[in-house]
Amino acid sequence: MTTGGSGRSSDARARAARTKRDRTRRALLDAADANFGTRGWNRTRMEDIAATAGVSPATAYNHFPSKHALIGAVYGPLVHSLVQQAEQDRRAGRPVLDALRDQVNALTRTSWRHRGLTAAFWYAVQDYVSTRVGGPPDPADLGDPRTLAPVPDAILGLLQDGQASGELRPYPPALEISGLIVNTLLIRAVNRPHEPPEQTAELLLTVLFGTLKPELLCHAPEDERPLASDH
Numbered sequence: 001m002t003t004g005g006s007g008r009s010s011d012a013r014a015r016a017a018r019t020k021r022d023r024t025r026r027a028l029l030d031a032a033d034a035n036f037g038t039r040g041w042n043r044t045r046m047e048d049i050a051a052t053a054g055v056s057p058a059t060a061y062n063h064f065p066s067k068h069a070l071i072g073a074v075y076g077p078l079v080h081s082l083v084q085q086a087e088q089d090r091r092a093g094r095p096v097l098d099a100l101r102d103q104v105n106a107l108t109r110t111s112w113r114h115r116g117l118t119a120a121f122w123y124a125v126q127d128y129v130s131t132r133v134g135g136p137p138d139p140a141d142l143g144d145p146r147t148l149a150p151v152p153d154a155i156l157g158l159l160q161d162g163q164a165s166g167e168l169r170p171y172p173p174a175l176e177i178s179g180l181i182v183n184t185l186l187i188r189a190v191n192r193p194h195e196p197p198e199q200t201a202e203l204l205l206t207v208l209f210g211t212l213k214p215e216l217l218c219h220a221p222e223d224e225r226p227l228a229s230d231h
Contacts (some may be wrong), residue, residue, distance in 0.1 A: 004085040010111070011121065018132075019082050020182070024053070024055055024059065024063065024214075025063050026064055026216050027048060027054065027055065028050070028051040028053045028055070028060055028064065028070070029070075029073060029074055030053070031049045031050075031053035031075050032044075032049045032070050032071065032073075033117060034052065035048050035049050035228065036071055036074065036116070036117050036120040037053060037114065037116035037120065038116060040116070040119065040120050040123070040206075041071070041075045041119075041120040041121075041123035041124050042119070042123065044067070045062065045067075046060050046064075046067055047060075048073050049070065049204065056214075065143060066122070066142070066143055068124055068127070068128045068132075068143055068145050069142065069143045069145070070147065071117075071120060071121055071145055072121075072124075072126045072144070072145035072146075072148025072149050073148055074144075075114075075117060075118075075121045075145065075148070075149040076148045076149040078114060078149070079149045079151050079153070079154060081108060082103060082106055082154040083109065083150070083153045083154050085102075085103070085106070086099065086103055086154055086155065086157055086158055087157065089158070090157055090161060091101075091164035093208060096158055096161055096162035096167050097162075097167070097213065097216075098167070098209065098211075099158050100155060100158050100159070100162070100205075100209075101205060101227075103154050103155050103158065104155065104181070104198075104204050104205050104208065105198075105201045106154075106203075107151070107154055107155075107185060107201075108151060108185060108197040108198075108200045108201040108204065109197045109201075111185055111186070111189045111197070111200075112189075112195075112196075112197040112200070113192045115189050118186060118189040119186075119189050119190045119193065121132045121149065121186070122186040122187065122189060122190055123190075125145055125146055125186075126225070128143075128144060128145055128146070135165075137150070151182045151185075151186070152175075152178040152181075152182045153178075155178050155181065156174055156175065156178040156184075159174035159177060159178055159212070160174040162212070163212075167213070168212040168213055169211070169212045169213070169214075172211065172212075177208065177212065178209060180207075181204050181207065181208055184203075184204060184207065185200065185204060186204075188200055202227050203229040206227050209227065223230075
């Protein structure tokens, strides 16, 4: 028969093990953020991240099965907060155009603040697609960085709502245009890392609304930039 004392001791050991595991995972995420952000995707190895975190490579792989999964876990929280805001706007019935403008601005600010990590994430996605899957993300594939950090989801639901209500043109479909916008953003993070986020956002919004809400641009005076950040 298990005594109360031994039960409490077992619980304490379990809590200590969980705490240690959580601390190790946090150390690996912080180390990955630093390494990917400064060294890039190709020059960062799991062994480098493990060394920075002060653990063995085996421990790193025990927490994250691949480098792709690790960068997805690092970049994911940056995306999830934006997706949550988009969902709140949808539930509140916020005007789609306003919510989309804010989301695109938030995406570009996030990518700019974390531009080294964003560039590494883009390379990770290209590497994963070309060597592992060769197709769209599978929600069940938790090793895919696109599943762990679903960047297009920040605007996908809003676009779907706008097209369903008739506020936005139905073509291209929301899935296609959200992917186009996000791919353009990530490519510019690689090729133009010092471009001000306001400039990037204006370009993306011009492409987005010029395609799905062209009257916003057509009805503006020729010398006006209706999607600039100061409007």
